[in-house]
Amino acid sequence: MITITDGKMCEICNNNEAVVICNGCKKALCKECRVLDIWCYGCGHGNTMAFCKECNNDPGINIWKGIK
Numbered sequence: 001m002i003t004i005t006d007g008k009m010c011e012i013c014n015n016n017e018a019v020v021i022c023n024g025c026k027k028a029l030c031k032e033c034r035v036l037d038i039w040c041y042g043c044g045h046g047n048t049m050a051f052c053k054e055c056n057n058d059p060g061i062n063i064w065k066g067i068k
Contacts, residue, residue: 002036002050012052024055024062039064 003021010018010030018028035056038046051062059065 002048020050022052022055023049024051024058027052037062037064 001023003023005018005021005028008018008028010016010033011027012029012033016030016032018030020029020034021027022029022034029050029052033052035051035053037049037051037056039049040046049062055061057065
């Protein structure tokens with residue numbers, strides 16, 4: 001699930017205001033540094049997840065990254 005943040009600076013680029021928290025490393029992320037993904041389950045359901053690029057590319061964190 002996405003966690004919204006307010007009043008923090010992005011912990012990746014340190015240039016923009018953060019909007020979400022990474023579901024992997026818990027760093028605050030701006031719109032440019034976040035990667036959104038949908039983790040599907042059941043019949044037509046899904047949870048929106050937010051990751052930094054490093055956590056998004058790690059199949060140990062983003063479980064759907066290693067599945068094709």
